[in-house]
Amino acid sequence: MIPLLATMFKELLLLVRDRSGLLVLFVMPAVLVVVVSLVQENVLKATGETTMDILFVDQDHQNFGKRIQKELEESGAVKLLTTVDGQAIDAEQAQALVEKGRYQICIVIPSGTTEAVHQRAMDQISDAISGPSGVEKAALPHLVVYFDPLIQGAFRSSVLNALRQMLLVMELEMKARILAETLPVQFNLLLEALTGRPLTNPGSAPLFQMDAGWGTRRLMDVVAGQSRLKKLPTSVQHNVSAWAVFGMFFIVLPLGGVIIRERQDGTFVRLRTLPVPYLTILLGKLMAYVAVCWGQFLFIVLVGKLGLPLLGAPVLTLGSDPVALIVVVTFIALAACGYGIMLGTLARTFEQASMFGPVSVVCAAALGGIMVPVYVMPHLMQKISLFSPLAWGLNALVEIFVREGTLRSVLPELGYLTAFFAVTLIIAWAAFRRRDYQMGATAY
Amino acid sequence: MILLANGLTKTYPGARTPALSDFSLSLEAGEIVGLLGPNGAGKTTAISLMTGLLAPDSGTVHICGIDLFKRSRQARQWIGLVPQHIALYPNLTAAENLSYLGRMYRLSGRVLKERINICLEIVGLSSNARIRVAAYSGGMKRRANLAAAMLHEPRMLFLDEPTIGIDPQSRNMILDRLSDLSRSGTSMLYTTHYMEEAEKICSRVAIIDEGRIISQGSPEELINGHPGCDHLGAVFLQLTGKELRD
Secondary structure: OHHHHHHHHHHHHHHHOOHHHHHHHHHHHHHHHHHHHHHHHHHHHHHHHOOOEEEEEEOOOOHHHHHHHHHHHHHOOOEEEOEEOOEEOOHHHHHHHHHOOOOOEEEEEOOOHHHHHHHHHHHHHHHHHHOOOOOOOOOOOOOEEEEOOOOOHHHHHHHHHHHHHHHHHHHHHHHHHHHHHHHHHHHHHHHHHHHOOOOOOOOOOOOOOOOHHHHHOOOOOOOOOOOOOOOOOOHHHHHHHHHHHHHHHOOHHHHHHHHHHHHHHOHHHHHHOOOOOHHHHHHHHHHHHHHHHHHHHHHHHHHHHHHHHHOOOOOOOOOOOHHHHHHHHHHHHHHHHHHHHHHHHHOOOHHHHHHHHHHHHHHHHHHOOOOOOHHHOOHHHHHHHOOOHHHHHHHHHHHHHOOOOOOOOOHHHHHHHHHHHHHHHHHHHHHHHHHHHHHOOOOO | OOEEEEEEEEOOOOOOOOOEEEEEEEEOOOOEEEEEOOOOOOHHHHHHHHOOOOOOOEEEEEEOOEEOOOOHHHHHOOEEEEOOOOOOOOOOEHHHHHHHHHHHOOOOHHHHHHHHHHHHHHOOOHHHOOOEHHHOOHHHHHHHHHHHHHOOOOOEEEEEOOOOOOOHHHHHHHHHHHHHHHHOOOEEEEEOOOHHHHHHHOOEEEEEEOOEEEEEEOHHHHHHHOOOOOOHHHHHHHHHOOOOOO
16 A cells, blocks of 8 residues: 555656646646637627627618618627728728628628619519519619628528528518508409499598508417526536546646656666566556546636636536546546556657647547537548547536436446546556567666 | 576577576675676676566576565565666655655655665765755766665665766765675675776676676686786676677
């Protein structure tokens, strides 16, 4: 027991004195949690919760343009800017500003849109009642949206769809209003034709009247289902889990480095002559670095609990099963340390380990959904991500934090992490034995 | 008998010839034996086998009567090794290094503290005990390396070129301390390329080449036994030849 604890203490002492190692292990994941949580929080806001600046150029200056402006402003999702730096902007200037990336979206209502839309509505209703007239209709007016070239995919589509939906409602309302004006007149004319006499005195209201408001009344709607979860997930919960796992796996660098340095500076030779099995020394290292992983996790949780709320992000909540959380964090730490031991045993030089270790962790993190959610990845990448130990750790933590998972619900991930830990140790042991076999050729 | 190595043979994987062949050596209590040989002669292999770092193809090693390969943990309790490299943690102080190694020998508390103080005193590092090894000079590192090997009071000390690359003052001090240790009953197997060192402190010298001991005896016996040689260096060159070794 004394050699085990002595080794653990020695490793912790060495790590405490390794300032760059401490920076990598503690400061890097904490900074990532803060920065990415706040960035994602802003992205969420930009895509839904609060305002996003959009340039708005109304060349129409009539009802339709004003109505679109009012609808957009009332939606609360955007802030329309008609001037930049105190100067009114035209379509060309607005387009240039968007192309430069200073603003992400610009909406232009071309001149004459109101008249064109009204005319088309009249024509369509007239055609519907009396049949096609054969007269050439006015061209389809366009509402023009310019996007920052960097805005792609889902966000671009969602903006266009939101605008299309708004236009559809306005169009329907306009058609209903024109129909409400036209239909009673047509109806009276028809009755007069049937009866052969005027039905009302000239100048008085027609007998048949129609409420134009029907066009705005919805027939069907879409609502988001209520989650059964007591607390909804936040960017903080995801990021604390993600970057904690990422930071814990960076333990490969100091742990692998210690093993390599011991081999290079000859300390390993002295250790091998001690009356203590090398397995005990290795176990001492493992315990020390698992403790460091726990330190990292607690530090990042503290940042999520105390630091991020000060910067306006939501407070971190840890789920409802502390036992499951303790087990999961310990197994992630074991998997990370197993990888570090394997790397330290396989790599011949510290340079090899310091190149391969971080790069492999960053790749596994990218594949494992630490940086980008797995569901947005291509199909093949999603399949590959199943083999990332960082994904297993992240999934288990998210299960506990967000889905209120229990020990039972994270059993598969715990199994994978255990298997990974076992495989890394087996590989490390095989490499160690092989090196042991060859060792006398170059040193002791 | 403190060390009894008998018929040690070792051939490395892929090698055509054995690195060590039928190597036998014995050391009495307090004896300092110099193991001299050119590069690649088999000195390191011999020490690796006698400290249990390598398993022999054949042969046995007994330390204080304990079979090193059958009861390695018990036998290693009596072994101290001063490797050629500074086998200490540079970011720990000398006291911290010794404290860690002492605990690995199951020393603790007051006993450990006393042993650390004594060993650092012996090698003249008491006043620098709280300084990290990385900040030591070459000579101080060598002395700390020696202190680490004698912390647990081993009966058998293996020293692999312990004075390489240091100034005459530090070398002189190390040799004096080794002589003191020898007088207190510690046996030592000492490898070096400095013949005058071997001549000064070794009671017996074994010259090894191509994996075999080719001659052994006290320095005087070896010098007297080889006409025309007036010092150990001349005997060494006569026995091992003057051509360069890789």
